[in-house]
Amino acid sequence: MKLPFKIPLSGKTAVVTGGGGVLCSEFCRALAACGATVAVLGHRIESIQRVADAINADNEVIAAGGSAFPVVANVLDKSSLEAAKTEIDAKTGGCEILINGAGGNNPRGTTSAEYLTRDDLDPASAAVRSVKTFFDLDAEGIGAVFNLNYLGTLLPTQVFARDMAERVSPVIINISSMNAFRPLTKIPAYSGAKAAVSNLTQWLAVHFAPVGIRVNAIAPGFFVTEQNRALLLDENGGYTARSKKILAHTPMNRFGEPSELIGTLLWLCDNSSSGFVNGTVIPVDGGFSAYSGV
Ligand SMILES: NC(=O)c1ccc[n+]([C@@H]2O[C@H](COP(=O)([O-])OP(=O)(O)OC[C@H]3O[C@@H](n4cnc5c(N)ncnc54)[C@H](O)[C@@H]3O)[C@@H](O)[C@H]2O)c1
Numbered sequence: 001m002k003l004p005f006k007i008p009l010s011g012k013t014a015v016v017t018g019g020g021g022v023l024c025s026e027f028c029r030a031l032a033a034c035g036a037t038v039a040v041l042g043h044r045i046e047s048i049q050r051v052a053d054a055i056n057a058d059n060e061v062i063a064a065g066g067s068a069f070p071v072v073a074n075v076l077d078k079s080s081l082e083a084a085k086t087e088i089d090a091k092t093g094g095c096e097i098l099i100n101g102a103g104g105n106n107p108r109g110t111t112s113a114e115y116l117t118r119d120d121l122d123p124a125s126a127a128v129r130s131v132k133t134f135f136d137l138d139a140e141g142i143g144a145v146f147n148l149n150y151l152g153t154l155l156p157t158q159v160f161a162r163d164m165a166e167r168v169s170p171v172i173i174n175i176s177s178m179n180a181f182r183p184l185t186k187i188p189a190y191s192g193a194k195a196a197v198s199n200l201t202q203w204l205a206v207h208f209a210p211v212g213i214r215v216n217a218i219a220p221g222f223f224v225t226e227q228n229r230a231l232l233l234d235e236n237g238g239y240t241a242r243s244k245k246i247l248a249h250t251p252m253n254r255f256g257e258p259s260e261l262i263g264t265l266l267w268l269c270d271n272s273s274s275g276f277v278n279g280t281v282i283p284v285d286g287g288f289s290a291y292s293g294v
Contacts, residue, residue, distance in 0.1 A: 001029055001060070004263040007270040010035035010065055013092040014269075017075050017156050018102030020047030022225035023175070026258040027099055027265055029055050032066035034266065036097065039088045041071045041156075043102075048072070075102045075152035081159040095160045096167045097269055100153040100174045103197070104227050108141020109189025134188070142189040149193035153200060161204075165211035169271035172208075174201045174217040176281050181219070181289050194219075198281045205279030214278045216268050221285025222246050223256045249293055252286030260284060 014031045018024040019040035025047075028038045032055045040055075042048040048070035055061050055068035069091065073084035088095060112132040113120070120126050120133045153174050164170035178184065180198040183191035201217040208215060222243075224232050232243040232255070239247065247253055264284050268274050283289045 001026065001033065001058075001259060001262075003030055003033055003060075003266070005266065006064075007034050007266050007273075009097075009269070011093070012036045012096045013039065013088065013094060014097035014099065015039045015041055015071075015088060015095045015156070015160055016099040016101055017041045017073075017152070018100075018175075019070075020044055020051050021101065022227075023220065023223065023258050023261060024099065024101035025051040025054075026262065027101065028052075028068055029058065029061070030262045030265060031097065031099075031269070032061040032068050033058065033064050035064040035066045037066065037092050038068040039071045039084075039092070039095070040068050041073050041075075041084055041102075043072065043074045045070060045072050075100075075156055076147055078155050078159065081156055085159050089163075094163050094167065096164060096170050098156065098160045098164065098170075098172045099265075100156055100172065100197075102152050102156075103149040103175055103194075104145075105187055105190035106141055106145050106148075108138060109145040109187065111137065111186050111188070114185035137189070145189035146193045146196070149190070150196045150200065153197050157204065161208065161213060164213050165208075169275070170213045171269050171271070172204065172213060172215040173265065173268050174198075174215070176201065176217040176219040178219060178221055178283070178285055178288055180281065181283070201281060202279045209278065214268075214271075214275075216274075216277060216279065217281040218261060218264055218268070219281050219283045219285065219289070220261055221250065221256055221283065221288045223258055223261075225258075246288070249291055250286045250288045251291050254286065256284065256286060 020042035040048045052068040073080045177194040179191035180194040205215040
């Protein structure tokens, strides 16, 4: 990966939750290529091990003196996060940069259509057409999406931030989304949960300001990843109706590349360039959130 620029992270430790995923694995690599020791935290050992191995074999990372190691933990289980912290503290000087990247949607929090029609209100007709309306969403599925995104940001922050107050220029970066600004159709749970992540980002920035921990969020626009591939691309790799709609509302008329998030990530991590930036949610979206559609 070619970094847009470098920041001095030699001797620093970064913890990246969801580090085995598409976007956060890029974050891990970029931080290590700036010299950081990166704890790639996730609940599946195969993916976080693969990411850590690739980072440790990367020449740019080796040249910068960075490295990575996998840490298995569930962001929804505080005791597993505490065990992860003990492991990370034993291997490093302790977390200075926390990236709360674990998150995502779940089909159980998703309606099948954008709009409710009168036909949908007739259970027999809706069943024949296998429509899942707002009224069919189950509380457990919605709860799972809220928990992963909101609690999955709050609990790692509880576990890691306490000691971060003792470090030099500590930073927390949460991952929000376009749907936090305005909800996207079909995904009410994910939209509400990411709005809550943006809100928590502001709350934490205020609460932690006296102890010097800056808290910001990145709101990525649309990037084709494993989670949304089926929504955005058909089986032949062509655009679905939904992705055509997204692109029509993205003034730059394309999806983002994960590497295009790195400049914002590094800028937010670097106290000498963003030391007075606190409590913000930065869109990286090709103009999607700025465009009214007209
Ligand atoms: N892909 C996009 O276009 C997009 C857009 C906006 C926001 N986001 C957000 O960016 C972040 C990363 O997204 P991605 O597309 O790379 O997703 P991804 O599915 O590739 O990565 C998410 C990672 O989180 C891990 N994870 C899930 N549940 C966990 C748990 N309970 N404990 C620990 N780890 C857990 C998964 O194993 C996975 O490695 C998410 O918060 C997502 O909501 C993505």
